[in-house]
Amino acid sequence: MTGLDAVVHGANELVVGPDERGRGLETVSDGALAVVDGSVAAVGPTEEVTREYPPENAATAVDASGRAVLPGFVDPHTHALFAGDRSDEFAAKLRGKSYQDILAEGGGILRTVRAVREADDETLLSNLLGHLDTMLAHGTTTVEVKSGYGLDTETELRMLRVAERADDAHPVDVVPTFMGAHAVPEGRDADEYVDEVVDEQIPAVESQGIAEFCDVFCEEGVFSVAQSRRVLDAGREAGLTPKVHAEELAHLGGTQLAAELGAASADHLLHATDDDIAALVEAGVTPVLLPGTAFGLGAEYADAEAFLDAGAPAAVATDFNPNCHSHSVGFALSLSCVEMGLTPAEALIAGTRNAALALDRTDGLGTLRAGAPGDALVLDAPTHVHVPYQYGTNVVDTVLKGGAVVAESGTPTYQSSGP
Numbered sequence: 172m173t174g175l176d177a178v179v180h181g182a183n184e185l186v187v188g189p190d191e192r193g194r195g196l197e198t199v200s201d202g203a204l205a206v207v208d209g210s211v212a213a214v215g216p217t218e219e220v221t222r223e224y225p226p227e228n229a230a231t232a233v234d235a236s237g238r239a240v241l242p243g244f245v246d247p248h249t250h251a252l253f254a255g256d257r258s259d260e261f262a263a264k265l266r267g268k269s270y271q272d273i274l275a276e277g278g279g280i281l282r283t284v285r286a287v288r289e290a291d292d293e294t295l296l297s298n299l300l301g302h303l304d305t306m307l308a309h310g311t312t313t314v315e316v317k318s319g320y321g322l323d324t325e326t327e328l329r330m331l332r333v334a335e336r337a338d339d340a341h342p343v344d345v346v347p348t349f350m351g352a353h354a355v356p357e358g359r360d361a362d363e364y365v366d367e368v369v370d371e372q373i374p375a376v377e378s379q380g381i382a383e384f385c386d387v388f389c390e391e392g393v394f395s396v397a398q399s400r401r402v403l404d405a406g407r408e409a410g411l412t413p414k415v416h417a418e419e420l421a422h423l424g425g426t427q428l429a430a431e432l433g434a435a436s437a438d439h440l441l442h443a444t445d446d447d448i449a450a451l452v453e454a455g456v457t458p459v460l461l462p463g464t465a466f467g468l469g470a471e472y473a474d475a476e477a478f479l480d481a482g483a484p485a486a487v488a489t490d491f492n493p494n495c496h497s498h499s500v501g502f503a504l505s506l507s508c509v510e511m512g513l514t515p516a517e518a519l520i521a522g523t524r525n526a527a528l529a530l531d532r533t534d535g536l537g538t539l540r541a542g543a544p545g546d547a548l549v550l551d552a553p554t555h556v557h558v559p560y561q562y563g564t565n566v567v568d569t570v571l572k573g574g575a576v577v578a579e580s581g582t583p584t585y586q587s588s589g590p
């Protein structure tokens with residue numbers, strides 16, 4: 172049975188999506204949106220939309236007078252499933268310790284691995300659901316979540332199963348990525364561990380059908396380009412689309428590998444060269460920039476404008492993880508503007524439509540065009556500019572997921588379907 176889920180009307184500014192040029196926004200003033208059976212059925216001037224879809228006939232009517240309505244944020248790069256606390260490493264980094272020093276001492280990723288192996292499934296699930304609540308309150312309606320804190324077959328599978336349970340229980344859509352090659356486990360040789368990832372972990376993930384992407388940390392002192400290629404090739408054979416952590420701490424060649432393999436995305440890219448950028452554009456790989464990580468590491472930011480000028484649909488993500496403890500796409504967009512030179516419109520596209528492209532979603536996700544998922548935000552502010560402008564403040568008031576209100580006054584209100 173068709174149902175009119177929601178009509179949002181009277182918006183001061185309704186952001187439909189990128190304009191034809193791709194770097195500006197198509198907006199409607201005094202705009203409205205109708206969601207039928209979970210998808211956008213109509214978008215346009217309030218008078219036109221409400222004539223066909225009267226708000227009084229909708230399960231939910233939202234008066235957005237004086238406020239902006241945007242597509243829900245898509246966060247295409249997180250390590251949101253973890254246990255333990257690494258706040259002391261934040262303090263150590265402020266005193267000058269590097270991320271690599273911490274990892275070399277058995278801290279960083281390896282410390283989270285120990286905590287995740289010790290945690291039971293219910294603890295992991297409740298941790299993740301808590302993070303999803305915070306993300307939802309800040310406007311994220313789709314999030315990618317990586318494994319990679321197990322580094323053995325049993326724990327990697329456990330992480331992916333927990334991610335699947337969280338997806339079932341929570342309104343935020345969780346997109347699962349297998350990342351067994353996130354670090355070399357303590358006391359192991361990298362080549363020998365890559366054998367395990369290829370021969371044991373990937374076949375196990377394939378047999379359970381619980382991941383969509385396969386990612387690798389291609390980085391000096393972690394996995395070489397050759398080792399990364401082995402992992403991603405095996406992942407692709409198993410039906411997992413490649414993604415690459417590339418050129419984060421040094422320039423190693425992960426971006427060219429992503430281009431060669433036709434990866435969905437290449438992520439971080441702080442040290443990407445013009446040739447790397449050209450290769451991504453040529454291969455149609457979406458660059459994912461993570462300014463929150465550069466902020467936390469006190470590192471140089473990626474050159475976002477170089478990507479956009481070259482014609483790449485640069486996306487921005489939070490990289491939420493114990494080393495970059497920010498759930499907020501809005502904060503990442505603020506950094507994108509202030510530190511990477513994006514306009515508020517370019518930043519918003521990076522956190523919505525381009526972010527959806529980094530997850531290979533081409534169904535209109537990240538826009539409010541007819542046919543797109545009915546995932547929308549009503550801000551407690553008049554225009555999209557307030558997202559990056561009000562840094563440190565959550566300007567998201569109401570969140571609709573598939574046309575259902577799941578957060579109000581910046582607070583989740585959904586009825587959990589139960590883990």
Ligand SMILES: N=CN[C@@H](CCC(=O)O)C(=O)O
Nearest residue numbers: 279280388464490492493494
């Ligand atoms: N760089 C590798 N992985 C994560 C950090 C994970 C961690 O430190 O726990 C990232 O993308 O930033």
Ligand SMILES: [Zn+2]
Nearest residue numbers: 248250416490
């Ligand atoms: Zn990452």
